[in-house]
Amino acid sequence: MSHWICTHCRESNEDDFEQCWKCGTHADGSADPAFRPDNADPQAWPPRLLHCLRCPDTPMVFAGRRRFHEGSQAMPFLLGNLGELLVNREAFDLHACPSCGKVELFLASAPR
16 A cells, blocks of 8 residues: 655655645645644644744644643552542643654643
């Protein structure tokens, strides 16, 4: 099966796909403003439009919203699901450069 490479995020896509599964760019290079990744929070959309600081003119790709665990892993391990209630978690929006791999994090609750 043959593939095409997205001009925006450099992701490999099957020929059946009319647009990139990761960033929504069409095979001809045009962007789809209505595209949202599966893991995108509706309240966080549209993502920030950023360019990589290391690779000038390279747009960063929104990689979704992730929740990170803060503190020791011992509490949840020792107390099971009850321990998870006592651990702080923070949500971040992730943006990645498809060229160099640099990742930037933004607080999900931060104003745009």
